[in-house]
Amino acid sequence: MRRGKPNDPGRRARILQATLDVIRAGGMEAASYRGIAAHAGVPLGSMTYYFPTLEGLILSALDTTRSDLEPRYADPLREAQTRDDVVDALVDATIGATSPTLDDIRLYAEIRHYGARNPKVADVLQAVEDDSLVMLHRVLPNSTALAINALLWGWWSHRLAHPDTALDELTVRQAFEALVNLPAPGHPFHEKEQNHA
Amino acid sequence: MRRGKPNDPGRRARILQATLDVIRAGGMEAASYRGIAAHAGVPLGSMTYYFPTLEGLILSALDTTRSDLEPRYADPLREAQTRDDVVDALVDATIGATSPTLDDIRLYAEIRHYGARNPKVADVLQAVEDDSLVMLHRVLPNSTALAINALLWGWWSHRLAHPDTALDELTVRQAFEALVNLPAPGHPFHEKEQNHA
């Protein structure tokens, strides 16, 4: 019963990859069966064969970004032991070596944007964010992790809106430092001794 | 020479308003000539008459948000004298009385999103952001204003992604406090002093 062996294994994966490329380059509204088919070099019929609905294709493609991006930002945070390590990792993820390219930020922005109206995409977004929060939560209180997540996304958005002007590293670093050293709510005796006016 | 008096003055304005409504409700891709025409109660021909290109219509509509939103967030910040006042105004703009509704955040998100690919929209976005930065800069160093802008947008984005869970006020407040009290770069002994009032 080994009927139905795929004649072109990997075609499915190539379609998924092409989908992400198209979204990165032209946004979610550029993700049409025909456009992706042209980009992937497969006929239109193949698209509907592997992915009967367009939404299913997009969801599958977006979901693969999780496994692609997660280790990139997760590993440095996972290895961070002190709060300074955390700050270093965050600055790096914002503007440094492990930071996403503008294209990748664009892709992430598409997920956030689409997720605001599409519950299925919102689930994907939630999963990505949970990954990040869980990691931060290992060394920081929950509320601080939320604020840091918000700021990190804010910096990325800034890069997106100002692609030609680089963010000043000291500015980014001090902002993250200020948040990382926030006292845990309900535990005001956390030895922070930061400048609190 | 009083030829060409409009038969329905205000129709142009109503179309612009309907455009914003449609974008708020369904996003930029819902902004079609036909959909907006139906929402505004005008025939299709009126749309192309007043706004020959769809992009022009959208740009005009987005631009009107500047004059709508600006005073709402500007006034409290303009009246803020101490840094605590600034923090109050920021917390309020994030989750308080002057904070935008989810629909308005959605609209702002559309501007940011569209602005990432469309230079004309990017100009609108830049203008909105400049308004905000100029105000913050009255009482804070430039780099701090940048960070605060990033965090504010991050919080709004958070609300968008989690419409059903309210943000904790203390969390928001402490995060803003931490940023507002950052030392000015290059002037580490600025401490409590404000810039030119």
Place this chain on the structure above:
DNA sequence: GCTTAGTGCGTACGCAAGTACATACCGGTT
């Protein structure tokens, strides 16, 4: 070597969109 189930593909239909344009309407001017 025929059968057959699954893989892969080309074509066509229905729909909604932006746009172009000929036409009707209205209110001053003469």
Place this chain on the structure above:
DNA sequence: AACCGGTATGTACTTGCGTACGCACTAAGC
């Protein structure tokens, strides 16, 4: 009253889209 320029609209054309579906191809089973 006749005219005329700007205002306003209905209609039709073209394009690109998702989708449906029938047919061709391939390889395992007999």
